[in-house]
Amino acid sequence: MRAATAPPVRVGVFGLLGSGNLGNDGSLEAVLGYLRAEHPEAVVDALCGGPETVAARYRIPATRLHWYRGEYRTASRAGAIAGKGLGKLVDACRTAAWVRRHDVVIVPGMGVLEATLPLRPWGFPYALFLLCASGRLLRTRVALVGVGAAAIGSRPTRALVRWSARLAAHRSYRDTLSRDAIRAMGVDTAHDEVCPDLAFALPVPRVATVPGRVCVGVMAFHGGDDDRARAEEIHRRYLDGTTRFVRALARDGREVRLLTGDAVDAPVVAAILGAVDSPLVTAAETATLADLMKETAAADTVVATRYHNLVCALKTGTPTLALSYAAKSEALMDRMGLGAHCHPARAVDAGRLLAQFREVERTAAELRRTLAERNRTAARHLDRHFTALTAALFPTTGPAPDPDPDPSPSHALRETP
Template identity: 85%
Template structure:
């Protein structure tokens, strides 16, 4: 038996802690169940992935300025050439593998600003190459949502249709793919992959409040009013933090992506209190450690919510997309969602106080829901072995 050649693909190592957390969960599964597998990555931040996870990594795009706006003729030409070069590079990388896994992430959605010829095109190249070269491509625990931009929707639909295996992190995602014309009859829904990460050892709540912030400008359909949405979000969140400080509460500002730093700086400058601090976090495990020590969490980014819920912290979501509402409902906290586009500091404070009154009850609910999530993700990984790596699993099964 030869070792399976497994590739992982996505915007990994690019500063988004949620994406990297999904990668960590899949790598832990592969190392535990398929230690003989040879793993490498095609990703956004190859240097970071190679250094942190110890696997070879290749840059996703030939043109390094792929996600910068091109205004000059030279940059536009380089981007255009990059699309052609990436088609050849992606096919050559896919050809070297038996299986390619896209670990979690919202790869089939456009809830944040997204151009069709960026990542949607890259994902299409991957899935088309897999089909042409007979390499199994698996979209594992991914997120999806309704997409109104026609080119983006077409690329997402084609990509999903060409994949060998699909599973989703919520029913909303599967329903969205079905509405776009993809046959999802055999696709399954499991909790987000980050729920498979180890939970840090618990510590007694310290009386602090974790507030997870985001450089939020609305979604793909909100480009015309992006700055207005951002100002409202920042103003409402700042007023909420100031109200907590006036009550004598200690606040820890947390992020989930490198791009969130300006929001943290703006709040620190506006509130200007020693009660407000911003610890550095480098992974979802770091986030979970912070949240495990908090009395309560208020967060915007999806994977900030996942971390808070996983450690059993009473959580209030500043919801920017339907996926946040679906996650909160799944974990029994549907009543504690507040729209990120229209942050009303007074109403948010009311919800926060109600949440704290029910803290003990909600912690018990989260304990039960987390146990169920762990069992479901065990099923997910068993299914991956049976579907994607059956030949490599046969000697182990026979020995057992």
């Protein structure tokens, strides 16, 4: 009777969604899939970076995250600086008004509690703090679901991230490194859970493998938030090493598909195509994480930098070598049984990378078996995580929990701190 007469639950999704980062959008897609399957009565909308894209692609109403449209452009003139400053005040009111209209707000995946890439505290960290503070004040449950976190050097950024985590009603992380990082910032994580990245809940496309094809995922990599003084040097070394590696593959007669994960990666693709100048090297056109998975599923081998390029390759069961730029990449590879197959993005050595690549190819059959097993385990973990999420966020809509004493890894949703 209550289910038939109660108003539908109002759910908001929040983040830099629809802004060109395919990993962020893939996390949103996974959460929307969960909501549509388990809570079809829910009314969903978004406060996000690219509302036009989110509304068109996912068919939900969407509102722009920031009042000031130039939020992520460098402000050098007085008018732009004033606009950004005024925007911070306006956004506080806009965010609170948006949160007030919801019963639950979900931040789906993404590295919202880290600064492994250059980040200003008054950008997204401030926006996330406004969200979590508004949720606490207005008694709207804010859930950080399967998010990434890492140690942060900048004091202002670290303070905003710490308070955002403290004020959230629910937290879960995509790896134990993230939970440990938040605990080190002084947040009580005793009841926080660890689950596989949300993108592992997405379906795998069925495509035929192209014999000999190699996907190389590239990135506009300039180091992390603490590397601003050496950003161009780091980028030159990364681009030079990656270009040499791609050229070596083309000389061996291998077909190479260049992948990206964000719109900002396009200049790197153009630079490699121009430097190698081979018909064997082409750029894939990918607008979604599903497009990325089609590319990685069709490849014999993947070598990739961006975190969600790695997720797509591992999810499709393709032997993978990581150009690792952060501990999260190494943790992901280790979790999927490929921890030995990493190469530092900060110091790409084309010769050594080529040797590692050949080792991955030599053991490809074994790696495919390992990935098939790890993917089955990840799927079971995510099923249980979404069940726990329903119990935490939708206590009046979900079925009564069914206690299961099975102690196998598929039931080990919560890891011991």
